[in-house]
Every structure is written in structure tokens, then in C-alpha cells.
Amino acid sequence: MIKTYTGITNIIGDIAEVYAKGISFGELAIITNPNGESTLAQVIRIDRDKVSLQVFAGTKGLSTRATVRFLNHPMQVKFTEQLLGRIFTGSGEPMDGKPPIENAQAIDIAGPSVNPVRRIIPRNFIETRIPMIDIFNPLVESQKLPIFSEAGEPFNELLARIGLQAKADIIILGGIGLKFDEYIFFRETFEQGGVMDRTVMFVHTAADPVVERLLVPDLALAVAEQFGIQGKRVLVLLTDMTAFADALKEISVAMEQVPSNLGFPGSLYSDLASRYEKAVDFQGAGSITTLAVTTMPGGDVTHPVPDNTGYITEGQYYLKNSMINPFGSLSRLKQLVIGKVTRKDHNAVMNAMIRLYARAIESQKKISMGFEKTPTDERYLRYGELFEKRFMDLRVDVPLNEALDNGWKTMAECFEPQEVGIQKNILDEFWPA
């Protein structure tokens, strides 16, 4: 039964309120203005017969005489192989000029979470040919990792490069508040990289209504989940999750919720987690790996969005001055692959090189404060320079084993073996003669 009501009583922010009966929580509705324009909306609160709707296209120009038609089901996405190569908006409409998807199974978005006992321990290393990732914080299949970045850093370039080099079966891009030229950049990069035929894009541009932002991750992940169940290895790229969180803030303020921190709702952690936790390695099926850009307002990692994200995700890549910073970055799953599917000296090289680089930074600081340079300092300074050039520069594009060899070479050029803090049996085997 389709229920249609005329007349909206309250409009606050992007929330419209209507008196209606027999409505279920989370249900979808179509609101049609007297001028014929229509938009989707979702039920986000019910108080007896007063129903609050979150209006996807925003409430600008919405008339109190609009009609509201309830659809009896929550937000869904059509799932079929035909999605591949296609581009959709944040409410799931085609934006590539091709016809809408017909005759396909409708999937509820934001579905239940995976039973932990049906997950398996991630075990596949994804080589990106970026040494700062491959050696120091390797990406593992089914991992969820954000790229923490300030505005102006080449985060979308990095995201696209990983997307192209990671060899996934399916790539799903969720663009949230993208600038138009960023959208074009992704489309062209993927077309030129020859991966568009195994890519699905859900794109919300900065010019689109803010509520649609909230749907992009859910649409992208619902589609990813279906491909994953079919046995595909899916890579989901989301950019920018801070824009998503800002949309959450706007809606919660309009709903008069008590804000917890900088205006964000108290549920921010759970809201972000329910999206990131969709990353999974299914027992007996495929996987979902999620890489998401999180821009840090003012470069502040303690801002609620990067802060909550960091607690949810399995590490982060910290992009600073166009380099992946080794100190802030972390891959929590790295121990599952390091030395197990990668070379046995990997762990030792990784730890020693970072420790030595930390020491090099100390020496740099000391010298810049005008202190005397000891011979020890000089060796560390030399090491620091080589490290930045051979490893941190984002242009370096080498496979893991070559990067590890470069690591031994660099350490041997600067230090004696007993100075690097590596277990003896590994030193004996790998220290360059």
C-alpha cells in the first residue's frame, strides 16, 4: 500500500515534518513540490503521527503544500553486473548520460554487520610499489585505511595511484563533496588506466545537496558487499570522509541533538564505524578493502573526524608535504604479512630504519638549534637525507624487494652493524659485505 499525504507542517534545515500514519522507521518517501520537482527523503524520527524526513535534495524551495508519498521500503540500490563502468549520483541516479539500471535486484543499503565468525584473518599483501607503504606500512587485503591529509596535499592523486596499482577485481569510488575537476580527474585517470570497465562510481559533487553526501558511502559499500559475496576482491575508495562527517553534523544540529565535540553528534564514532567496518575478508568468498581520504581541518589530527577515524580504522597513511610521513602512519595489519608472505628481513629492516630515521630527525633538530655536530650526528644526518630521497619521495616507484635491498644498502652506507639494533641472525645473512 502506498501512502500519500499532502502538506508539510515544519521545515527545519534539511528536515521536513509531516503528519502521517502507518509509517516505519527508516522508510523512504518521494516529496513532490507543487511545481512538479521531486526528491527522495528518508524517515529519521517518528513521534506518534509526526514524521521527520531527511530530504535528500535539501529543503530549498520546498513548499508546505508538497505531497509526500511513502514507498514502504528503506533506501535501496539496484545491483547487477551492469553497474560496472557506470557513474551515479549520491541518490543513485545515473550521471553519465546512460539509461537507469532496470530489472535488477534491489538491495537495502546500510545492512547488518558481518558475523565476526564468518570473517577470516586477512593474509594477502597488496603491493603498491610505494616504499613508504610497502616496507613500512603494507596494505593488506580487507584492510580499512584512511589517508590523513591537509587540504592542498595530493591525496586524490595518491588514492587514484593506489587504485590503479593495487590489482583489485572491482573498484568502487565514492566521491563525497568532490570538486567538479576532482571528479573529472578520477574519471579520466581510471579511463586512461584501463580500469573503468571494472569500476563503479558514486559521485556527489560539492554543488549537490548535502544530504546526498550521507548516502554515498552506503551506496558504494552495499554494492561492494554484493560483489564481495560473489567472490570478487573489491577495492572501495572514498574521498572525502570529512565531508561526510560534516553532513552528519548538519543533520544532527537540525535535529536538535546535543552535540558532543565541535558540534559533531555523539554518535560520530558509531556512524563512521558502521561504514568502515564493512571492510571484510569473507570466509569462502571475496573481500572488501577500503581506502578513504580524511582531510584534517587545520592539519589537526586531534580534530574529532580524524581522531574517531583513527580509532576505527586499521591504521592510517599520513600525507604531509607531499610525502607519506613514517611516524604518523601505521598499518595495523602489517604483522599478518610481514615476514610471512614478504621476505624474512622485512620486519627487521622496517623497525631499524624507522628508529634510525627518528634519531636522524633528532640530530637535525639539534643542529638547527646551533649545537656542535658530533661525528655520530653526521652519520645520522647523512642517513636522514638518503632516507628521504630513496624512500619518502612519492615519485619512487619500485617493488618491495628492491626497496628492502635499498634499505640494507642505505644502512650499510651510514652505520656499523652493531649500531642498527637488528637481531644477529638476520644481520649475518643480509648485512651487505
Add this chain to the structure above:
Amino acid sequence: MSDVSGTHGVVVGINGNMVTVEITAGKTVQNEVAFVQVGQERLKAEVIRIQGDIANMQVFEDTKGIMVGMNVDFTGELLSATLAPGLLGMIYDGLQNPLRLLENRQDFFLMRGQYVPSIDPEKKWEFHPEVSVGDTVKAGAWLGWVPEMHIKHRILAPLGILGSTTVESVVPGGAYSVHDTLVVLKNKRGDTVKVSMLQTWPVKKAIKAYRERLYPNELMITGCRIIDSMFPVGRGGTACIPGPFGAGKTVLQQLLSRYAAADIIIVVACGERAGEVVETIYEFPELKDPRTGGSLMDRTIIICNTSSMPVAAREASIYTGITIAEYYREMGLDVLVLADSTSRWAQALREMSGRLEEIPGEEAFPAYLESRVANLYERAGLVRLHSGKTGAVTMIGTVSPAGGNFEEPVTQATLKVVGAFHGLSRKRSDERKYPAIDPLDSWSLYTEHLKDDLNAQLDPHWVEMLQYIASALRRSAEIGRMMTVVGEEGISIDDLSLYLKGDMFDAAYLQQNAFNDVDASTPIERQVRDLKLMHKALTTAFHFDDKPGARKFFASLQDAFYQKNYCPMGSSEYLDYERKIEEMIASGDQS
């Protein structure tokens, strides 16, 4: 599924996971469990506020599809844990549904409205009676036992009975299932109580069927050197591990769950990543428990409410965990509860408080946050049972402070009630100094309180050595700070030597490689032996001609200590390194 109390209501409002219900018949009880009927699905919920005929309930499931007018059945029972043999080795969700059994019914996903008995009702257990007709017993008394994994699972007299009761009848030893009546008790008023292996207990109420609480008198050995030696946790004590993300909370928790010397470990994965639980689920059955010879999973219970599961069940999960711990404590066992993370639990309280439109406290946490945190940690403790035996619940909770700032409300509320603080530092984890417990900020009340016990149990000079080392570390850090201002040339050679000693202790004792089989866990006997040698090196006054000479000497000494950590205690390499270190100390000793 629970019975229905005869109280009914209808849904009149839905806001996120909070449902407002108008009571149409019967009475309501605060915190009782009710079910919302959504088509074929029954969704479990808990009453959290009553105002006249209106009850607010938090729903433990996704609330999508709930409509105004839907029926609600109240059970009259508080949210309870099921306690019986068969808990060990289980993986439960926050409401104690066995996840492995849900797996059979569903596919990859956790569909809502599915509730499965926590304990297998069919399985037979070999019952050995320990009471006879005519015996007088109190709540929590041992009526008999059944073998469960490596332990004697005691069948307890119901934890809720008041005063003394008399045993009316006991079944002979043999195989029974958990619902069979084993013992009949009769109280002074002449009422009889049938006792089976299974009982339930409301999770938000502490089990107090013991004679008295005691102050801890020994350590909960974790195998982590910086904890056991520097900032120990008493058996029956409490500790918290706050730290910014990425500082190694999770790895540390996993190490504790693996190596801590407790009879039973209860891991409460509260609002954290599912992936972490998965590692435990797959690895523990494969790992051998050196204490029992069985697998690690045999002594482990996992309560798992990961971050994407419904938030109300997250609040329940910690209570479920601690209730099961208290139950095993009644059997005279030593239980360790690891709650990761209590901040997510506090956030669940905050979300619900917001929906109830309560006046918010600091950072929008409810005003009752502190008392709830205190209540939770106070449920840990060493107790003397009525039988005179002791049992302990030790609780270690992680805290995930927003922005890594320890000033925030959850960390502060926790610090007031715990006995040890293991503060993780971002700086140390950035430098890959693991475990990243800050040796200058952290503290433990147990070293001082257990001074005599420790000196008697470990080494006559144990506490004295630790005090010396702690002050040496502080001095070393001061010199380090001074060096950042005046440079290495600005300090004396003796100060440099003190600085390097602190550095050496940090690198070769406090830091530990979690991924090396030998170094990951250090038994307490080895900690005593290694620390004594380290103490000798730290107290020796070395003389050097120049600073590079001092650096070179300590680099070699540190390397010898460091390499020794990777050798099994007593092995020939280990003894070689010990000898080498002794020689170096002797050669440099100028006193």
C-alpha cells in the same frame, strides 16, 4: 526465549535506537527486557526510563521498519547473563548469543531478532556431588562440580537465595544436562528451590555471595616486563590503559589475553574492530596454554560487540563479561577481564543519554558517567568465599581518549578508581618503542601496597631496586631534556653516562618485541634475573676518557642486553650474553 509477564504496550515513537512505548496493560520495571514485534521479528529491548504510562526503551537491534502502533511484550525480567558449564571457549555477542550458532542459521550477516540459547541445553556433563542431604548451604556454596575444560566447574547454590538453606535431596553422580534438577534446597520458611547447573543473574548487579573482599596480596603476572616489573597489577586489582589511536592498545591487550597467568580470560571487545576478534578466534584454538596444556581458547570467553553492531548491546556487553567473571570467581578461580574499550561503552551511554534529552555534562557525557565507571571497576576484586578459599577478578580496561588527551572525562573518571595506570604515549609509539607505556607518566599503587609480599615472593631487594631504577630513569630523562637545550657538549661526561644508562634500560628492558616468540612474554623468574643484572649495570660507576668512548661502550652493552632478550632463559647463548655483560661491567667498573 523469555516468558512474557503480561505487561503489554504499543510503540508511539522511534528515534534512532530508542523506542517510546505506551503501556496498555500491566506494570513496568526499570531495566526490564521487552520485545518489539516487527512482523515476524522480535527485537530485544531494555526499559531505561519510565514516566507514567510511557516507557523509553533502548533497542538492542537495528530499528529500521518499526512502526507506531506495533506491539511490545514485556518480560518482567532484567537483562541477565546465563551462567552454566559450557561458557569457556565460547564467542558471544553483547547479549550472550553464541556467534558460532548464529552462523549456522544465517549467512554472512548478523540478521536481527535472532536469539539462541547461550548454553547448549542438550549436552551432558558429569556431575560430582559435594553436599549431602541435611547440609546447610548459603548462596554461592559449592554443591558439586562438573569437569569443564581444565577446571572444576562448581555448581553453585543459587546466587540470589537469602540466608541459610538445607539440602533436601541430591542426585547421585552421573551425566546430566544443564536444566536437570540436581539438588533441592529448603529455606527456613519451608520453601524449596530446585537447583540445576544453569542459573541467570542480572548483569548490572554485582554478585556478592562471598564472605569478604580482600586487598590483593600478589601480582597478576602478564609477561610484559614494563607492567610486571615497573607498574604491576595486583591479582584482583584494576588497571587502565589509555592511549591515542595507533599507540598499541590493541596489541598490548592481545598480549595480555595470550600470556597473562589467569585461570580464565574474558575478552570484551566493546565497540572495537571485528578484525581484532577474528585473530583471537582463529589463533587461540591453535595456541597451547603452557599452564594447562590445552589450547588458549579453552580458558577464554569472548564477548564481542564490534563497532558496527547496535550500540545498545555495546553497553550491555561489558556487564555481561564482568558478570561471567564474578560467576567463575565464586568457584575460587582467578579471572582476568580485558575490556577494550571502555570509552566505546561510555559513548554508548552518551548516545542514549542524548536521545533521552538528559542535561549533558562535560563533552556531552551524562552526569552519571563517573559513578557508572566506578561501579564497573569496583566489581573486580579479590574475595574470600564462604568456604575460606579465595577467588579474584582482575580488570584491565583500555580507554580511547578523544584526541589522545588524558584530560577528557572517561580517562579522568577511570583514573580515580583504578590501581594502576599504563599510559600509552604517541611519542613512544612513533619511535617504535613498544609497548608504548610511558615509563615516566605511568603509575601503580600495587608496588607500594604489596611491598612486603613482593620482596618475599620475588627478591629481598625487589622494591628497592625498582625505586632506584625509577629515579635513574627520571634523571636520564632530565639530562635528555637538558641536552636538547645545551647539546651534548654542554653536559658532563658523567651525566652523559647516566643518560645512556637510562636509554639502555629503556631499549633493552622496557621495550619488548611482541612478534618474537621468546621476547613476547617474559616469565616473572626471568624478569627477576634479568632485572638484577640490569640493576648491576645501572648502579656501576663507569669511567670514560671521552664522550664517543662512552657512547661506544654503552652501544655494545645495550646490544648485549638486547640480544639476550631473544635467547631462551638458560640457553647457552643466554648464558654467553650474561657472561659477556658481567665482563663488560667488571671491565668498566672504576669504583
